[in-house]
Amino acid sequence: MNASSNPKPSPDGPRRVDVHTSQAMKLRLARRHAADRRFRAFGIAAIAIALIALLSLFISITSRGYTAFVQTRIALDITYDAEILGIGEEANAQDLAVADYRALIRKSMQALFPDVRERRERRDLLRIVSSGAEFELRAQLLEDPSLIGQTRRVWLTADDDVDMLIKGYIDRNAPETERRLGDRQIAWIEYLEEAERIDTFFNTTFFIAGDSREPELAGIRSAATGSLLTLLVTLLLSFPIGVATAVYLEEFAPTNKLTDLIEVNINNLAAVPSIIFGLLGLAVFINFFSLPRSAPLVGGLVLTLMTLPTIIIAGRAALKSVPPSIREAALGMGASKMQTVTHHVLPLALPGMLTGAVIGMAQALGESAPLLMIGMVAFIVDVPGGFFDPSTALPVQIFLWADSPERAFLERTSAAIMVLLAFLIAMNALAIVLRQRFEKRW
Amino acid sequence: MNQEKHTFKRFDQELAALNGTVMRMGGMVEDQIAKAMISLRDADIEGARSIVARDHVVNFLDVQADEQIMNLLALRQPMGKDLRMILSLGKTVTDLERIGDEAERIARMAIDIHSTSSAPPSPRLLKDAYRMSNLATRMLHDVLDALARLDVDKAIEVACCDAELDSEFQSALRRLSTYIMEDSRNVGHAINATFIIKSLERIGDHSKNIAEYVIFLAKGKDVRHVSPESIDSQDLD
Amino acid sequence: MTTALSFEKIAMEEEPPMTVEPPSIHLPRPLPEDCETIGEATVDNPRMTTRDVSVYYGDKMGISRVSLDIGADQVLAMIGPSGCGKSTFLRCLNRMNDTVDICRVEGSIELDGRDIHDPSLDVVQLRARVGMVFQKPNPFPKSIYDNVAYGPKIHGLVGNRHETDEIVQRSLEKAGLWNEVRDRLNQPGTGLSGGQQQRLCIARAISISPEVILMDEPCSALDPIATTRIEELIDELRENYTIVIVTHSMQQAARVSQRTAYFHLGKLIEVGETNQIFTNPRHKLTEDYITGRFG
Numbered sequence: 001m002n003a004s005s006n007p008k009p010s011p012d013g014p015r016r017v018d019v020h021t022s023q024a025m026k027l028r029l030a031r032r033h034a035a036d037r038r039f040r041a042f043g044i045a046a047i048a049i050a051l052i053a054l055l056s057l058f059i060s061i062t063s064r065g066y067t068a069f070v071q072t073r074i075a076l077d078i079t080y081d082a083e084i085l086g087i088g089e090e091a092n093a094q095d096l097a098v099a100d101y102r103a104l105i106r107k108s109m110q111a112l113f114p115d116v117r118e119r120r121e122r123r124d125l126l127r128i129v130s131s132g133a134e135f136e137l138r139a140q141l142l143e144d145p146s147l148i149g150q151t152r153r154v155w156l157t158a159d160d161d162v163d164m165l166i167k168g169y170i171d172r173n174a175p176e177t178e179r180r181l182g183d184r185q186i187a188w189i190e191y192l193e194e195a196e197r198i199d200t201f202f203n204t205t206f207f208i209a210g211d212s213r214e215p216e217l218a219g220i221r222s223a224a225t226g227s228l229l230t231l232l233v234t235l236l237l238s239f240p241i242g243v244a245t246a247v248y249l250e251e252f253a254p255t256n257k258l259t260d261l262i263e264v265n266i267n268n269l270a271a272v273p274s275i276i277f278g279l280l281g282l283a284v285f286i287n288f289f290s291l292p293r294s295a296p297l298v299g300g301l302v303l304t305l306m307t308l309p310t311i312i313i314a315g316r317a318a319l320k321s322v323p324p325s326i327r328e329a330a331l332g333m334g335a336s337k338m339q340t341v342t343h344h345v346l347p348l349a350l351p352g353m354l355t356g357a358v359i360g361m362a363q364a365l366g367e368s369a370p371l372l373m374i375g376m377v378a379f380i381v382d383v384p385g386g387f388f389d390p391s392t393a394l395p396v397q398i399f400l401w402a403d404s405p406e407r408a409f410l411e412r413t414s415a416a417i418m419v420l421l422a423f424l425i426a427m428n429a430l431a432i433v434l435r436q437r438f439e440k441r442w
Numbered sequence: 443m444n445q446e447k448h449t450f451k452r453f454d455q456e457l458a459a460l461n462g463t464v465m466r467m468g469g470m471v472e473d474q475i476a477k478a479m480i481s482l483r484d485a486d487i488e489g490a491r492s493i494v495a496r497d498h499v500v501n502f503l504d505v506q507a508d509e510q511i512m513n514l515l516a517l518r519q520p521m522g523k524d525l526r527m528i529l530s531l532g533k534t535v536t537d538l539e540r541i542g543d544e545a546e547r548i549a550r551m552a553i554d555i556h557s558t559s560s561a562p563p564s565p566r567l568l569k570d571a572y573r574m575s576n577l578a579t580r581m582l583h584d585v586l587d588a589l590a591r592l593d594v595d596k597a598i599e600v601a602c603c604d605a606e607l608d609s610e611f612q613s614a615l616r617r618l619s620t621y622i623m624e625d626s627r628n629v630g631h632a633i634n635a636t637f638i639i640k641s642l643e644r645i646g647d648h649s650k651n652i653a654e655y656v657i658f659l660a661k662g663k664d665v666r667h668v669s670p671e672s673i674d675s676q677d678l679d
Numbered sequence: 680m681t682t683a684l685s686f687e688k689i690a691m692e693e694e695p696p697m698t699v700e701p702p703s704i705h706l707p708r709p710l711p712e713d714c715e716t717i718g719e720a721t722v723d724n725p726r727m728t729t730r731d732v733s734v735y736y737g738d739k740m741g742i743s744r745v746s747l748d749i750g751a752d753q754v755l756a757m758i759g760p761s762g763c764g765k766s767t768f769l770r771c772l773n774r775m776n777d778t779v780d781i782c783r784v785e786g787s788i789e790l791d792g793r794d795i796h797d798p799s800l801d802v803v804q805l806r807a808r809v810g811m812v813f814q815k816p817n818p819f820p821k822s823i824y825d826n827v828a829y830g831p832k833i834h835g836l837v838g839n840r841h842e843t844d845e846i847v848q849r850s851l852e853k854a855g856l857w858n859e860v861r862d863r864l865n866q867p868g869t870g871l872s873g874g875q876q877q878r879l880c881i882a883r884a885i886s887i888s889p890e891v892i893l894m895d896e897p898c899s900a901l902d903p904i905a906t907t908r909i910e911e912l913i914d915e916l917r918e919n920y921t922i923v924i925v926t927h928s929m930q931q932a933a934r935v936s937q938r939t940a941y942f943h944l945g946k947l948i949e950v951g952e953t954n955q956i957f958t959n960p961r962h963k964l965t966e967d968y969i970t971g972r973f974g
Contacts, residue, residue, distance in 0.1 A: 255780055325817035329880070331778060333830045334807035334887065343829075344819060446972050453971065519930060521957050521969040662959030 061421075065414025071203035071216060072163040073155040074129055074192060076108040080141060080148045096142055101134035102126075105156070112197075113188060124185055130157040132217040155201065160215040160408035162189060166198060169407055180407075206415065210381040211397065215408030218401070220416050222383045226296055226376065226391030227365060229384060233300020234364050238307045239357050245308075246315030246353070251341050270309035277306045278373025286374060293375035294390035302370045307360035314356020318349040351438040358431035362424050368395035394420045453518050457527070460510045464531050467503040467538045468586040472579065474500070474545035475645065479575045482552035482568065482638070490556075493549035500542035507535040526662060530655040534589065537648040541582065544641040544648075551634045551641075563631035567621060570614035571635055574642040577607050581649040588656050597656040600649055601670035607646035614639050708789075710746050717962045718951035722750035722938075726891055726921040727772060727809075732786035734767050734776065741767040742945040744786070749891070754913060754922045756936030756953065758929055760973060763942040765925045769893050772923065773809035774802050790891070807834055810889035814896040816876035818868035818883070823860050826868040826879055827851060830887040846886055854882035855912050874905025881912060885920070892916065894924040898931060910935050929969055933957045941965045 019025065082088070084107055085099040109125055110116070116125050133156040140154070141147055161180045164170045170179050172186055181189075192198045209219030245266075253259045281302035285291045291298050322345050330340040371377070376392050377400065384391035392400070394416065401413040448454050474493055481489035511532045514520060520528055555563055581603050588596035618636055621628050650670070657665045657673070665673050708728050710720055721728075725748035734741035742764035749755050749772075757765040767776070774795060776782040788795050795805050807830075818826050827847045831837045837846060847864070851857040856878045860871070868879050877897055884892055894913070898906040913922060913935045926932050932939050933953060940950040941964070949962040960966045967973050 323817075325813060325815055326819065327778075328775070328811075328813055329817040329819060329883075332773070332775065332806060332811035332813070333833070333883065334803045334805075335829075335833050336803055339833055343833075348820065446967065448971050449973060450971055521929060521933075521971075522960050522966050524970045525958060 061414045061417050065411055065416075065418050067167050068206060068411040068415035069203050070200040071205060072158040072166045072198060072200050074158045074162070075153050075155050075197040075199070076105065076129070077111070077151055078104050078108050078137060078154045079151040080104065081107070082148050085148075093142065093145075096145065097138065099138070099141075101137040101141075104137060105129055105133055113191075121184065124182060125188060128159050128162050128185055128189060130159050130216050131214060132212075133157055155199070157205070157216050158198070160406060162198075163216055164407050165189060166200065167411075206412065210383055211379060211392070211400070212381065215404075215406045215412060218409070218412060220394065220397060220419060222380050223392050223394045223397035223416070224419070225383050226299075226380070227393040227395075229296035229387055229391065230299040230303060230371075230376075230393055231361055231365060233297055233387060234303040234307060235357070235361060237300065237304040238311055238360065241304075242308050242311030242357065242360075243315055243353055245312050246319060247341060247346070249312070250316045250319040251345065252337065266309050266312050270313060273369075274306050274367055275369040275373060277302050278370030280305065281370060281374045292388050292390070294378050294380070294392070295388050296384060296391050297387040298374050299371050299376050299391075299393065300387075302374060303364040303367060306367065306370060307364050310360040310363060311353075311357050314359065315349070315353045318352025318356065319345060321352060322348045351435045354434045354438070355431045358427050358434065362427045362431075365423060365427070366395055366420065368393070368399055371396050372399075394423075450518075453524075456510065456514055456518070457524065460507060460514065460528070460531055463503055463507045463510060464534055464538070465586070465590060467500060467507065467535060467542075468582075468589070470496075470500055470503065471538050471542045471545060472582055472586065474542060475548070475575065475579055475582070478545045478548040478552060479572065479579075481549060482555070483572065485552075485556040485562065487553050487556055490549040490552040494546050494553075497542055497546040500539060504535050504539040504542075507531070523659075523662075526659050530659040533655050534652050537651050541645050541648050544644050547641050548638050551638050555631060555634050558630070563635070564621075564628070567618070567628065567631050567635050568638075570610070570617060571638045571642065574607065574610050574614065574639055577603065577610065578642045578645040578649070581607065581646055585649045585652045585656065589652065589659075592656065592660045594657055594660050597653040597660075598670065598673050600653040601657075601665075601673065604646050604650040604670065607643060611639055611643040711744070714744075714746050716746065716947045717949045717965075718955075720747050720947070720950050722748045724751050725749060726751040727788065727790050729768075729771070729788045730786055732768070732771060732784065732788060734764070734771060735783045735785075736779070737781045740945055741782070742771075742942070742947075745942075745947045747940060747947055747950060749921060749923055750938065751921050752917060752919070753938065754917050754924060754936040756932035756939045757923065757925045757942060758927075758932050758939060758968070759942035759948075760968065761927075764945040765940075765942045766895055767945075768942070768947075769895055769923060769925050772891070772893055773806050773811055775806075775811065777802060807887050808889050809891040809893060810884035810887065812877070812880050812884050812892065812894045812897050815900050816873055816880055818871070818876050818879050820867060820869055822865045823851075823868045823871070823879060824864040827882050827886045830883060834887055836887065850882040850886040851879075853885055853916070854878045855908065855915075856882055872905070874901050874908060877901060877905070877909055878912065881909075881916075885916070889920065891921045891923065894922065896925055896927060899927060906931070929957070941968060943968070 081104070084103045085101070086103075087095045087099050106122075106126060109129075110122075113125060116122055136156055137154065158166070161170070162185075165172070165181060165186070166189075170181060176183050189198065205217060206219045208221050209217060210222035212218040249259065249263065281298055285298045285301055286293055291301075326344050326348065327340055330344045331337075335343065371393050375390075377396050378390055378392060379400070380390055380392045382389075398413055398416045398420065401409045401416060474496065477489060478493050480486065481493065511528055514528050518524075581600050584596055584603075585600045587593065588600065615636065618632050618639075622632050651666075653670075654664075654666050657663065708721075708730060710716075711731050714720065727749040729748075730746045732745045733743050745764075745768055747768075757769065759765050770776045771784055771788060772795075774784075776784055784796070790805070790808065793800060795809075819829065821829075824847055827850050828837075828843050831843065831846050837843045848857060851860065856875060859875060860866075860879075868876065871879060877900075881892075881897075898909050901909065910931060913924065916922060917937075924932070924935065936953045938950065939953045939956040941948045941956065941960070941962070943964050949956065949960060949965045951961075956965065957969060960969060
């Protein structure tokens with residue numbers, strides 16, 4: 001029934017009964033619904049694009065980096081001959097530490113490939129084992145000196161080029177000049193493969209070693225420890241200061257020009273590029289206060305400056321979200337201002353503040369620019385033992401490795417990124433857990 | 443009656459409806475009394491009968507007004523002046539209903555007097571009744587007028603008039619007793635006449651009551667059980 | 680019952696030992712000569728007196744020259760259209776306006792003959808003596824027990840757990856909530872129904888034995904049944920406490936109060952016995968407001 005073609009005369013004047021049922025209205029309604037659907041579709045498309053971008057990032061990093069978690073090793077029959085090691089029968093730990101373990105490897109290789117006689121060939125042959133392999137032997141012997149005189153099959157770390165070949169990053173059919181391994185070396189490796197003397201193992205070195213020029217010996221431990229120490233300093237300084245500032249500004253400070261100015265400046269600080277904080281740290285902490293360069297303490301101080309605005313802003317937002325009725329209730333009971341804040345407002349605002357702090361920490365964890373300025377970009381092999389030891393941080397380590405020419409550092413860069421992302425996700429998860437756990441509803 | 447409107451307009455309409463009912467009732471009883479006295483004077487038995495028959499209309503209006511009042515109280519929760527108005531009108535209708543009853547009684551007396559086989563009463567017997575009826579009707583008319591216009595001065599005047607009517611009643615009673623002593627044949631008619639003047643006196647009392655309600659309504663002061671002469675409209679503010 | 684701690688005892692302890700003026704001695708203070716308020720703004724036995732109280736929010740005037748006595752052990756209702764200043768005036772009485780930075784209060788407000796703005800009178804002590812119940816039920820997000828025990832604890836009115844238990848039970852009994860919550864004192868106060876929450880807030884307010892209880896539209900968020908229970912409670916509490924209630928409901932003011940004050944645009948227009956205000960108000964504005972002719 002078409003209502004618009006037969007308008008009913010309405011008893012009460014100009015009002016038409018059919019305005020909401022007419023054909024024109026149906027068309028308008030359809031257009032409105034179409035607009036709704038379009039808007040929804042745009043939203044879904046935006047989310048999809050973001051997800052695809054994120055996914056491709058994860059996939060590309062993971063696909064490049066996952067191989068860094070395994071390491072190629074070569075099995076050699078090592079005879080711990082005291083004569084070859086150049087030590088006497090009654091060797092003490094001092095002697096064992098300085099013994100010539102490279103000779104052991106050389107001997108074992110010669111036994112495996114008796115045909116290789118030429119000096120240059122021998123050097124090439126020895127090069128398929130990592131230069132760090134001798135330290136592995138030393139570690140074994142220091143642990144168990146009774147091994148002297150015995151013969152053992154030992155899995156030694158292979159050179160990074162061998163590693164790359166085994167993992168398939170080096171094309172065996174490419175012309176010899178275009179690859180880092182010579183034809184002879186490939187032939188030896190293939191021989192070892194057939195003898196089942198080459199295999200891949202979980203790469204513990206990556207997690208327990210410091211940085212190294214040799215990719216197969218490089219690890220993230222010193223960088224991770226540096227990051228941890230730096231973050232510890234940052235957390236210990238920025239959380240109390242940030243919370244105290246937020247509480248004072250939000251609960252106690254009178255509203256006047258001065259507090260307005262402070263508020264504006266805090267908001268501005270949050271937007272200052274982080275490298276500026278690095279420059280500030282360099283000028284103030286290192287040049288003026290003469291604190292050591294590359295130290296986690298200085299890094300922590302600089303990152304504190306950087307995260308403070310975030311924590312203060314998050315803290316104030318958390319305090320603002322506490323309903324004023326709670327404050328009124330406490331004040332109306334005769335609680336003092338201080339009691340109101342500590343008994344009622346802070347407990348309610350704390351989950352939000354903690355979340356803000358964790359987010360700020362995550363931000364600090366991922367920061368590299370200010371650390372570059374204060375010298376945390378140095379090549380650090382040793383794991384830092386304190387707040388004054390030279391150290392580096394995870395993002396800086398990633399930056400350093402990304403800069404290195406060796407093919408094997410590429411996968412280690414990606415692996416380090418994965419570790420960093422894991423830390424970040426863990427911290428964000430912690431923030432969510434804290435919020436869920438402590439948040440009170442009223 | 444009220445210069446300013448309520449925010450909630452239906453309240454105004456309902457108050458106006460109640461007011462209308464009371465005013466119709468007032469007009470009706472005024473008419474009833476006048477017609478009753480005319481039927482008495484003209485010996486119009488048919489007219490008197492119709493007056494008796496019409497009393498149920500007054501009663502119906504009384505019931506209707508009570509219903510309106512109950513609804514207003516329950517649904518609108520009147521306060522202040524509105525509350526006083528509703529209470530006053532509620533009492534007014536009771537008094538009007540009684541006045542209606544008195545009119546009916548006068549009509550019945552008219553029928554009684556004129557339908558008996560004995561000789562018609564001497565005009566002297568009823569002379570006082572006519573005079574009193576003029577006064578009572580005027581009081582009723584004035585008080586309804588005062589109610590319609592919330593005229594406190596007029597209401598005080600009516601309240602004062604009641605004393606005049608009362609003294610008229612007393613002297614009329616004395617005169618009637620002398621007529622009875624003159625001629626004992628007058629007794630039957632004299633008794634009827636006594637009832638009539640008593641009714642008229644009652645109408646004056648009811649009018650006075652209404653006048654007091656008007657004062658309460660307009661000024662918020664309860665002036666019942668106060669001598670009307672001592673009421674000064676200036677004191678009430 | 681030697682260990683039982685009665686409310687009266689607490690009330691006595693709360694007073695400073697050397698009270699200069701016992702409440703009954705001080706004389707009623709005269710109203711300012713140009714007071715425009717109609718009706719009896721003074722009472723014979725005032726608990727609180729205010730004279731010429733004006734409140735400014737920055738340059739804006741909140742209330743202007745209000746002079747009003749609050750009689751002991753009775754309920755004073757304050758009515759008036761929105762923004763008329765009745766809540767502002769209420770919040771002056773326990774200096775809750777202090778928490779608003781731009782707010783300035785002039786004039787004198789006395790509690791038992793002592794100026795509440797006197798520097799020697801601590802605002803914390805004032806608020807313990809003049810308690811407050813707010814428009815929206817606002818129990819702390821803690822257990823029912825802790826809600827009631829909080830006040831006595833911070834004021835040091837209780838020494839041990841036993842005394843606290845006693846006071847919590849008494850307060851909840853007075854607020855008519857004890858039988859409903861006795862088995863779940865450890866459950867959060869926010870889990871109660873709206874009416875129960877408001878009674879919990881009243882229990883919390885009376886737990887520290889105030890002399891005056893201020894109520895700012897205490898039933899505006901409640902259903903009629905809960906409202907009736909609160910009103911009944913107010914009527915019971917009247918015997919021991921002076922109550923000032925701000926309400927938007929004229930019927931409520933009529934039901935619970937003995938005196939009613941009408942505010943209009945920051946001025947106290949009329950004050951008087953509740954039955955007089957609601958049957959025969961003297962000021963035209965009051966009349967218009969209570970009969971629904973406002974605006």
